Every structure is written in structure tokens, then in C-alpha cells.
Amino acid sequence: MLSYVLKRLLWTIPTLFGVTLLVFSMVHLTPGDPAAAILGDKANARSVADLRAKMGLDKPLYQQYFIYINHLAHGDFGRSANSNEEVMTEFLDRFPATVELSLVAMLIAVFFGIGAGIISAVKRYSIFDYGSMFGALAGVSMPVFWLGLMLIYFFSVKLGWLPVSGRLGYEFDIEHVTGLYLVDSLIAHDYAAFWDALKHLILPAIALGTIPMAIIARMTRSSMIEVMKEEYIKTARAKGCTRFQVIFIHALRNAMMPVITVIGLMLGSLFAGAILTETTFSWPGIGKWLVNAVYQRDFAIIQSTTLIIAIVFIIINFIVDLLYAFINPKIRLS
Amino acid sequence: MSNLVEIRNLQTYFYSDAGVNHAVDGVSFEIPQGKTVCIVGESGSGKSITALSIMGLIDPPGRIVGGEILFEGTDLLRLSDAQLRKVRGRDISMIFQEPMTSLNPSYTVGYQIDEALRLHQKHLNKKERFEKVVEALDLVGIPDPREKYREYPFKLSGGQRQRVMIAIAMACEPKMLIADEPTTALDVTIQAQVLDLMKELQEKKGTSLLFITHDLAVVSQIADEVVVMYRGHIVEKASAEELFNDPRHPYTRALLHSIPRPGVTPRKSQLDTVDDTVDYLAFPKEIR
Amino acid sequence: MEPFFEFIKQYRKNRAAVFGFFIALALVIMAIFAPWIAPYLPADQHLADRLIPPMWDAGGSAAHLLGTDDFGRDLFSRIIYGSRISLMVGAISVGVSLSFGLVMGITAAYFGGKVDLFIMRIVDIMLAIPAILLAIVIVSILGPSLYSAMTAIGIVGIPTYARIVRASVLAEREKEYVIASRINGSSNLRLMFAVILPNCASPIIVQATMGFASAVLEAAGLSFLGLGAQPPTPEWGAMLSDSLQFITTAPWMIFYPGLAIFLTVLGFNLMGDGLMDVLDPKLKEKG
Numbered sequence: 001m002l003s004y005v006l007k008r009l010l011w012t013i014p015t016l017f018g019v020t021l022l023v024f025s026m027v028h029l030t031p032g033d034p035a036a037a038i039l040g041d042k043a044n045a046r047s048v049a050d051l052r053a054k055m056g057l058d059k060p061l062y063q064q065y066f067i068y069i070n071h072l073a074h075g076d077f078g079r080s081a082n083s084n085e086e087v088m089t090e091f092l093d094r095f096p097a098t099v100e101l102s103l104v105a106m107l108i109a110v111f112f113g114i115g116a117g118i119i120s121a122v123k124r125y126s127i128f129d130y131g132s133m134f135g136a137l138a139g140v141s142m143p144v145f146w147l148g149l150m151l152i153y154f155f156s157v158k159l160g161w162l163p164v165s166g167r168l169g170y171e172f173d174i175e176h177v178t179g180l181y182l183v184d185s186l187i188a189h190d191y192a193a194f195w196d197a198l199k200h201l202i203l204p205a206i207a208l209g210t211i212p213m214a215i216i217a218r219m220t221r222s223s224m225i226e227v228m229k230e231e232y233i234k235t236a237r238a239k240g241c242t243r244f245q246v247i248f249i250h251a252l253r254n255a256m257m258p259v260i261t262v263i264g265l266m267l268g269s270l271f272a273g274a275i276l277t278e279t280t281f282s283w284p285g286i287g288k289w290l291v292n293a294v295y296q297r298d299f300a301i302i303q304s305t306t307l308i309i310a311i312v313f314i315i316i317n318f319i320v321d322l323l324y325a326f327i328n329p330k331i332r333l334s
Numbered sequence: 335m336s337n338l339v340e341i342r343n344l345q346t347y348f349y350s351d352a353g354v355n356h357a358v359d360g361v362s363f364e365i366p367q368g369k370t371v372c373i374v375g376e377s378g379s380g381k382s383i384t385a386l387s388i389m390g391l392i393d394p395p396g397r398i399v400g401g402e403i404l405f406e407g408t409d410l411l412r413l414s415d416a417q418l419r420k421v422r423g424r425d426i427s428m429i430f431q432e433p434m435t436s437l438n439p440s441y442t443v444g445y446q447i448d449e450a451l452r453l454h455q456k457h458l459n460k461k462e463r464f465e466k467v468v469e470a471l472d473l474v475g476i477p478d479p480r481e482k483y484r485e486y487p488f489k490l491s492g493g494q495r496q497r498v499m500i501a502i503a504m505a506c507e508p509k510m511l512i513a514d515e516p517t518t519a520l521d522v523t524i525q526a527q528v529l530d531l532m533k534e535l536q537e538k539k540g541t542s543l544l545f546i547t548h549d550l551a552v553v554s555q556i557a558d559e560v561v562v563m564y565r566g567h568i569v570e571k572a573s574a575e576e577l578f579n580d581p582r583h584p585y586t587r588a589l590l591h592s593i594p595r596p597g598v599t600p601r602k603s604q605l606d607t608v609d610d611t612v613d614y615l616a617f618p619k620e621i622r
Numbered sequence: 623m624e625p626f627f628e629f630i631k632q633y634r635k636n637r638a639a640v641f642g643f644f645i646a647l648a649l650v651i652m653a654i655f656a657p658w659i660a661p662y663l664p665a666d667q668h669l670a671d672r673l674i675p676p677m678w679d680a681g682g683s684a685a686h687l688l689g690t691d692d693f694g695r696d697l698f699s700r701i702i703y704g705s706r707i708s709l710m711v712g713a714i715s716v717g718v719s720l721s722f723g724l725v726m727g728i729t730a731a732y733f734g735g736k737v738d739l740f741i742m743r744i745v746d747i748m749l750a751i752p753a754i755l756l757a758i759v760i761v762s763i764l765g766p767s768l769y770s771a772m773t774a775i776g777i778v779g780i781p782t783y784a785r786i787v788r789a790s791v792l793a794e795r796e797k798e799y800v801i802a803s804r805i806n807g808s809s810n811l812r813l814m815f816a817v818i819l820p821n822c823a824s825p826i827i828v829q830a831t832m833g834f835a836s837a838v839l840e841a842a843g844l845s846f847l848g849l850g851a852q853p854p855t856p857e858w859g860a861m862l863s864d865s866l867q868f869i870t871t872a873p874w875m876i877f878y879p880g881l882a883i884f885l886t887v888l889g890f891n892l893m894g895d896g897l898m899d900v901l902d903p904k905l906k907e908k909g
Contacts, residue, residue: 142887153877238391310755330439
């Protein structure tokens with residue numbers, strides 16, 4: 001087991017290296033001089049040269065890369081060209097909102113996706129099966145931002161049940177502990193704020209969760225169908241297990257292995273997928289901030305965000321692999 | 335001698351776009367108390383479907399369309415799902431051909447035996463069940479049963495897995511054990527050991543055994559009664575002795591002929607085969 | 623012709639797939655005949671007719687089937703012309719992904735060893751960054767425009783194709799017909815592209831169809847963020863992002879362009895699903 005973990009850990013190094021290289025070369029792939037771009041049209045040659053020197057752009061490329069890596073290793077992700085704030089500070093201000101949205105979306109996706117997948121597999125070729133599998137295909141085809149707007153239109157504009165946008169009503173103030181409002185409001189025993197945060201969260205989470213839910217449902221169904229054909233399912237039935245026991249004790253655990261891998265893969269991309277949902281719902285996460293950075297060619301922000309999300313993505317995949325190994329006795333015990 | 339099981343005119347059909355497959359078509363036979371009945375036949379003859387029908391494990395597109403399966407006088411086909419579940423594993427158990435895939439890879443050996451006890455012997459507590467599981471493992475000849483309790487199936491050899499399967503099936507001391515080609519996937523030496531084990535357990539516990547195989551050598555070792563199936567029908571029923579000494583049906587004769595024997599040089603220097611072109615159902619349908 | 627008819631027969635069994643095919647067909651017809659179908663030019667502004675609702679709503683008029691936007695442009699016409707952009711985005715993005723993915727996948731599988739390791743490392747690195755984020759990075763390098771978006775989506779798709787091509791070439795490489803062709807003295811290039819590749823077509827066709835769907839979806843997403851097609855281009859995603867402030871007053875401006883995206887993507891996905899049923903049933907079982 002330990003050797004498996006180490007080997008898996010070792011595999012992430014070249015990937016990390018590649019991602020830093022990619023992110024580093026972004027600035028240099030961009031047409032035009034980044035220093036000139038930052039200073040704008042009115043800058044004179046001298047101040048451009050000064051900034052180039054300050055940014056280290058006058059050094060050879062490989063040296064610049066090592067300087068970049070060195071900074072990263074010291075936790076220095078650079079400063080925003082526009083606000084001159086530390087990128088990391090700005091990022092950490094916004095990231096919890098994205099994490100909270102993504103986690104809740106994933107929770108919804110996992111719960112309903114696995115549920116629908118199991119029912120479809122067990123009641124194969126039933127109306128429910130056809131319906132939910134068509135629904136899953138529709139879900140994969142859904143433009144998230146449009147779904148979000150439609151949800152806003154029906155539940156907020158027409159019915160007035162839920163807030164249109166934002167994360168929390170102005171009348172509430174929650175002390176930041178984790179940055180996740182649902183958790184922070186519970187810590188503060190402020191249930192009104194919790195309820196309000198939940199109401200703000202529910203629509204964006206449904207919108208963001210739709211695609212993963214559809215994918216999970218399809219995966220679960222096909223995996224369950226595969227597993228239900230196995231001999232040990234017959235053994236369990238021959239023992240006198242109830243249908244419930246056969247499905248939930250004997251089939252589900254084995255069927256979940258490929259599904260868990262997919263869930264892990266999607267959790268990482270969910271942070272990125274949140275960009276669209278956040279724009280739709282004016283959710284104060286990293287999405288809008290990143291898109292603005294692209295308009296303003298604020299490379300430090302784009303580079304750092306990409307790098308951090310890639311690292312988070314790699315870490316999540318690593319954890320998922322460990323989890324996979326843990327539920328699979330064959331890997332756990334070897 | 336009384337019959338534990340009487341099967342009357344069993345019909346199990348499979349439905350598809352291409353038409354109806356009469357997998358088991360009017361099969362009748364008896365399984366006497368404490369005896370071993372072998373069903374012999376080539377693959378596709380309906381022998382496994384017959385076994386699964388007794389267990390009530392026929393899934394769509396298959397369906398039992400007619401007949402009776404009397405177990406101690408009760409027709410199993412008339413029982414509800416819940417009633418049938420109580421019979422499965424407690425009164426009738428089954429083991430399968432593929433020991434490599436018959437055990438759930440995600441649970442320990444002990445858990446999987448224990449499960450049968452939890453389902454059918456609810457009066458036992460955890461400690462008692464543990465002791466019974468260890469006893470069962472010991473009984474089927476697994477060394478170090480206390481350690482093996484916590485082992486996962488992938489750590490065991492094929493023969494050991496089949497022993498575990500037998501332990502699961504015998505855990506509740508059923509009145510009948512159905513074994514669907516339990517030795518086919520095993521090495522020859524292991525085959526003999528597993529067969530010996532089954533015979534030994536049967537004698538000890540007085541279990542009736544329905545043994546399904548295509549291997550006549552195995553039949554000669556363990557059968558009291560033999561049922562020969564061909565394309566969903568029974569072509570011959572006889573005691574093992576009669577069958578081997580005086581096979582009556584042409585198909586049975588062809589089947590027996592196809593066994594290579596030491597010392598006998600096959601004609602035309604090739605092994606005898608059952609002739610595919612002959613329709614054996616054209617002969618008298620059932621001989622007993 | 624025989625296998626083709628067999629293919630049609632099998633495909634027709636999946637009714638959803640037939641539905642998908644007709645959506646795609648309708649889209650192609652819309653794109654080709656846009657000037658004849660659309661009553662107005664997409665950029666025509668009728669300032670007197672601003673924010674008219676669809677014709678079946680109160681206040682709607684037969685002159686504007688799906689109503690007009692805040693500049694008085696006919697929504698129906700814009701959506702019709704928008705199909706040209708979506709089809710172009712899909713075709714070009716898939717073209718980029720497919721051509722690079724094919725070459726990388728075949729090279730990796732055919733030569734194996736270090737070449738394989740190197741190429742698959744690049745693929746892994748690209749997959750380590752979530753697709754939409756990688757697309758945003760590429761757009762930020764190239765500057766926001768429809769062409770940047772297409773390029774970005776094309777590049778982002780490469781690893782998926784490379785993996786699929788590699789896997790199917792690996793499966794074919796050791797088969798007898800390849801060895802026979804090698805013995806007959808076929809060159810590497812001939813073996814790779816003329817002998818092996820045609821036998822790997824099924825999964826690639828399926829992936830290209832589904833990839834077309836996701837390219838349309840991603841392009842609409844980038845345009846919605848303002849990183850793709852720029853106004854006044856009648857791109858469906860861009861039309862949505864221009865209409866956000868009208869969600870309470872003129873919801874049709876949001877409803878119909880989004881529906882167009884959804885149906886287009888659904889159509890190609892259904893087609894891909896149907897093709898998978900016919901061409902690659904084993905893949906389907908795996909999910």
C-alpha cells in the first residue's frame with residue numbers, strides 16, 4: 001500500500017513540472033511585450049525598460065523560469081498588475097465561495113446521480129430508465145449558464161421564492177472562520193443567516209451540479225448493470241439475500257469503483273466550471289475575478305489561478321486514487 | 335425412501351425478438367432424501383436452467399411457464415418472493431462453476447459466510463456466529479480458519495475459493511445442495527479433493543445433492559441417480575449403475591462412447607464425438 | 623452498399639438518435655439557407671420595434687416570430703444566422719482536436735516506448751488543467767475573439783482524441799492483417815494511416831460527434847463570458863450575455879438563444895449515442 005502511494009505521488013511530479021512550465025510560458029507566448037501591455041499605450045520606452053528589468057524579462061528564459069519557480073516555492077504568486085494586491089490574498093478571499101458552491105453542487109450531483117443510476121440499472125428498460133437516461137443526455141447537453149438563467153427566471157423572478165443573485169443578504173454579517181457561509185453561520189449559531197445563505201446557494205448549485213449529475217447517473221447505471229451480471233450476485237441471491245441487500249451490499253460497493261474515479265475527476269473541473277455559473281448568479285467566487293483578469297490582461301492572476309486550480313485538481317485526483325485503493329482490497333493489501 | 339424434491343413437467347422458456355427458446359421443456363424427476371442426483375448433458379441442454387429454476391433465480395427474459403417444483407410437498411413456484419428467500423440458503427443452497435468470480439471481491443471470506451447465518455439463523459449472536467463460521471471453514475478443510483476469516487477472496491486459490499463457496503452453502507445445514515459444475519474450472523487433482531469433500535459432507539449431514547455436470551467421470555464417482563438431458567428434455571433416467579452398464583437411449587450411448595478410455599484405441603485414430611447431425615429427440619423421448 | 627443499409631437499419635432502432643439526426647439536419651439546412659429562411663439580416667436594427675415579445679405572447683407581432691431585442695433586431699433571424707457560427711465553431715474545433723489528436727495518438731501507439739511516454743505525458747499535463755480553464759488561458763494569450771475561442775476549444779480537445787486514438791491503435795497494432803502488411807513491405811506511414819487507422823474509425827467517429835456537441839457548448843460558454851464572439855455577432859452565447867439585464871422585462875431574449883444551444887448540443891449528443899450503439903456497442907457497455 002505504501003509503495004502504491006509513493007509511486008502515485010512520484011507520478012504527479014512531472015505533471016506539476018509541466019503545468020508550471022505551461023503557466024510560465026503563457027506570458028511569453030502572448031504577442032507583444034507584457035511590460036508595454038501593462039503600462040498601456042502612453043508609456044515611454046524608458047519606463048517600459050524599467051518595468052522589464054523589474055519583472056525580470058530582460059534575463060534569459062531559463063533563468064526567468066527558475067526565478068518563477070523559486071518564487072512559487074516561497075509561496076510568492078506575484079501581484080495583480082491592476083490592484084497591486086498580492087494575488088494569493090485576493091485568491092483566498094474569493095476561493096471559499098467557489099469551493100462552497102462546488103461542494104454543494106457535487107453533493108447534489110452525487111446524491112441524485114447515483115440514486116437515478118441505481119434505479120435505472122435495477123429497473124432496466126422501464127419508463128424511469130428511459131426517462132432518466134434521456135434526462136441525463138439532456139443534462140450533459142445543457143448550457144449551464146442558460147439553465148441558471150432559466151432557474152432565476154422561474155424561481156426568483158416569477159415565483160419570488162429565491163434570491164436572484166449574490167451569496168448572502170445585506171442584513172446578515174457572518175464572521176469568517178472557514179469562509180464557507182453554511183459552516184460559518186452554523187458555528188455562529190446564526191440560523192437565519194444559514195437559511196439565507198442556503199437560499200442563495202441552492203439555484204447556482206443545481207445549475208452547476210446538472211452536468212456532473214448526468215454523467216454520474218450514466219456511469220452508475222452502466223457500472224451497476226455490469227456488476228449485476230457477476231457470479232457473486234447470483235451467490236448472494238442463492239444465499240437468500242433480499243433484493244435490497246443484493247443491490248446495496250453486494251452490487252453497489254463494487255459498482256462504485258469506476259464512479260468514484262469519475263467523481264474525483266469532475267470535482268476538480270467543477271471549480272473551473274463554476275466560472276460560468278458564478279457569472280450567471282453574480283456569485284462572488286474566483287470566476288468573475290478571473291474573467292476580468294483576462295479582459296485586463298492581468299497575467300499574474302490568470303497564471304496563479306490556473307496553477308492553483310491545477311494543483312488542487314492533482315491533489316484531488318491523488319486523494320481519489322487513494323480512496324479507490326482503500327475500497328479495493330486488492331490494492332489496499334498488496 | 336421418500337423424495338425430498340419432486341419436479342413435475344417443468345417448463346422454463348426464454349423470450350427474445352428472435353422467438354421463444356424452450357430451454358427446459360417438460361422436465362420431471364425426483365431427488366430422494368440424502369441421495370445424489372446428477373444431471374448430465376452438453377452445454378445448452380438446459381441442465382443449469384433446471385437448477386436455477388429450482389432456486390427461483392430465473393431472470394427476464396427467462397420465465398418459468400409451467401410445472402411444479404415440490405420441495406417436501408410444497409410447490410416452490412407458488413411461494414412469494416419473501417417465502418422463497420427463506421428457502422434459499424436455509425433449505426436449498428447452491429454453488430457455482432466459477433470459484434474465481436463467485437465470491438464478492440469487496441468482502442472478507444468470513445463476512446460472506448457469516449451473512450448466510452445472519453440471514454437464516456437470527457437467534458445466534460455475533461460471537462456464536464463467528465465460532466460457526468470458523469467451524470464451517472474448518473469443516474471444508476481451510477487451514478488456519480481463524481486467520482482466513484479476515485482474508486479477501488483474491489488471496490485464495492481456486493480450490494480454496496470453491497471450498498469457501500461450499501462453506502457458505504453448508505453454513506445453515508441445508509436439506510439440499512445444488513452444485514452447478516463445481517469442479518469444472520478446477521485442476522484435476524483439486525477436482526478430486528473437492529468432490530471428496532462434497533461426498534464427505536453429504537454423508538455427515540445427510541444432505542441431498544443435485545449435481546450438474548457434463549463430465550461422466552465425475553458422475554461415475556458420486557451419482558446415485560442420473561438424469562440425462564438433451565435440448566431441454568430428459569432422454570434417460572436411471573440409477574448410476576444401470577446407466578453405465580446398460581445405457582438405453584442412443585444419445586446416452588453416444589455420450590458414453592465419447593469418453594476416452596485407457597487401453598482402447600479409438601477407431602480411425604480419433605476421439606469419438608457425439609454426432610451433431612443426429613436428432614436424438616426423434617428417438618423415444620424418455621427412457622427410464 | 624449492403625453494410626450501409628445495415629447501418630441505417632440499426633441506427634433507426636434508436637429513436638432518440640433519429641431525433642438527434644433530424645436536429646442536426648435542420649441545423650445544416652438553417653445554416654446553408656439562412657438568407658432565405660431569415661426574414662431580416664441579423665444586424666438589422668428597427669429602433670421603433672425594440673423589445674417586442676414573441677408573436678404568441680401579448681403584444682407580439684407576426685413580423686417578428688420570436689420577438690426583438692433591445693436594438694430592435696429580429697431574434698428569429700439572429701438565431702438562424704447563429705447556426706452558421708455554431709456549425710463553424712464545431713467543425714473547426716473538432717478539426718483542430720482531431721488532426722492533432724490523430725497524429726499524436728497514432729504516433730504514440732505505433733512507436734511505443736519513449737515516444738509514447740513523452741506524448742502521453744503532454745496529454746496528462748493538458749488534462750491536469752480543467753478544460754474550460756485551459757481554454758480561458760489560451761484565449762487570454764490570443765486575446766478574446768471567436769477565432770481565439772475556436773482555437774482554444776480545439777486545443778483543449780486534443781488530449782481526449784489522442785487517448786482514444788492511441789487506445790484503439792494499440793488494440794489493432796498486433797493483429798494479423800497489420801503484421802501481414804508489414805511483411806509485404808508497407809512503410810511506417812502507410813501502415814499507420816492507410817492500414818491501421820481505417821480500422822479504428824468507429825470510436826473516433828463517435829468521439830468526433832460528441833466532441834462537436836461539446837465544442838458548440840464550450841464556445842457558447844466562452845462567448846457568454848465575453849471571451850469568444852464579440853457583439854454584434856449573432857452568436858448564441860454572446861446573445862445571452864448581452865441580454866442578462868433583461869431577464870425580468872424581456873425573458874424571451876434569454877430563452878430562445880439558450881434553447882438553440884441546448885437543442886444543437888442535444889442533437890449531436892443523441893447522434894453520438896446512436897452511433898455508439900451501432901458502431902461500438904462494447905464502448906457503450908462501459909459507459
